[in-house]
Amino acid sequence: MNLQNIRKYYEYPVIDCCNLGGVEFRAENTLEPGGDAIHKFCLARLQFGEMAEQTIACGPLSNKRAVFIVEYYGPKGIGPADAQDFMECVICKFHDLKGVTSINGPDFTSLDDRPYFFSRVSFGLQIPQELD
Amino acid sequence: MPGRNTSFKLPGLTKWVDNIKNAVSQEAAREIVKDLQFLGPWYSGEFSKNWTVKLGKTSIGATKERNSKSWFKLPLGQTTTKPGGRDQMPGPISGVPRPQGRKSIFYTIGNPMKYRNIALDLEPGRFDPNKKNTAGQDWYVLYVETGLLDKRLEVSTQRVANQAKIKGFKGLKDTRGELGL
Numbered sequence: 001m002n003l004q005n006i007r008k009y010y011e012y013p014v015i016d017c018c019n020l021g022g023v024e025f026r027a028e029n030t031l032e033p034g035g036d037a038i039h040k041f042c043l044a045r046l047q048f049g050e051m052a053e054q055t056i057a058c059g060p061l062s063n064k065r066a067v068f069i070v071e072y073y074g075p076k077g078i079g080p081a082d083a084q085d086f087m088e089c090v091i092c093k094f095h096d097l098k099g100v101t102s103i104n105g106p107d108f109t110s111l112d113d114r115p116y117f118f119s120r121v122s123f124g125l126q127i128p129q130e131l132d
Numbered sequence: 133m134p135g136r137n138t139s140f141k142l143p144g145l146t147k148w149v150d151n152i153k154n155a156v157s158q159e160a161a162r163e164i165v166k167d168l169q170f171l172g173p174w175y176s177g178e179f180s181k182n183w184t185v186k187l188g189k190t191s192i193g194a195t196k197e198r199n200s201k202s203w204f205k206l207p208l209g210q211t212t213t214k215p216g217g218r219d220q221m222p223g224p225i226s227g228v229p230r231p232q233g234r235k236s237i238f239y240t241i242g243n244p245m246k247y248r249n250i251a252l253d254l255e256p257g258r259f260d261p262n263k264k265n266t267a268g269q270d271w272y273v274l275y276v277e278t279g280l281l282d283k284r285l286e287v288s289t290q291r292v293a294n295q296a297k298i299k300g301f302k303g304l305k306d307t308r309g310e311l312g313l
Contacts, residue, residue: 045270045280049277065279067277102277111255122266
């Protein structure tokens with residue numbers, strides 16, 4: 001499985017949650033979340049990490065490691081329920097996925113310098129061979 | 133004949149194992165902090181120099197304010213020079229406390245700066261792809277969750293195991309004493 005397909009495998013469950021909750025999905029390297037909080041959206045990015053012991057993309061897959069980060073941005077002043085429901089959906093989806101070695105978060109916080117209520121969860125991944 | 137538990141004691145060996153355990157933990161804690169300093173952001177250097185190691189399972193609160201003097205004396209957008217190599221990193225602010233005794237060893241590593249969540253990329257606000265960044269995005273979770281931390285522990289264990297005082301099995305002298313050799 002190539003890197004783009006790995007991203008697809010882990011991104012699609014988050015997109016499902018976005019569709020369920022009416023949250024806009026933004027992949028990595030799309031618009032900056034620096035504007036006004038007129039609506040809610042979710043950023044997701046897959047960061048590949050330590051995987052160069054043997055190979056990058058053409059050999060055994062057991063060395064591909066990554067972190068998948070999901071960030072929720074919502075308007076302030078509407079309570080935490082929306083963010084909590086969204087994160088619960090994402091975490092439940094990731095319980096069913098293969099290769100998830102750790103779950104960190106979710107953390108919820110109101111950003112000081114931006115008009116957003118923010119939540120974040122990260123998943124440590126070791127891409128299993130059977131994903132191919 | 134009913135089975136029974138047998139216990140035996142090798143004089144000196146326990147002490148030797150304790151020495152290894154203590155030395156490995158101390159070395160690993162120091163090296164992990166150096167990794168965090170090397171991989172992490174470096175603007176005024178204040179965040180990097182404040183990594184702290186405490187003995188035991190404890191917490192390190194985000195209590196320290198930014199030192200406005202050290203921050204504002206830098207021209208806007210300019211950073212102090214980040215040390216070039218990992219080995220030149222300053223390490224933990226007050227060193228690594230030495231564990232004593234034979235209990236399990238726990239270290240807590242943390243940074244007391246109030247803005248640490250932003251520096252660790254756990255909250256947005258630090259990384260800007262259009263500017264010069266002294267650390268890659270998500271540098272901290274990448275270190276912790278993608279095998280680099282595990283590798284550091286492995287390397288530290290290996291390094292300590294190769295130290296002469298560990299290799300030499302100092303406990304042997306004690307053992308001989310116990311056995312009257």
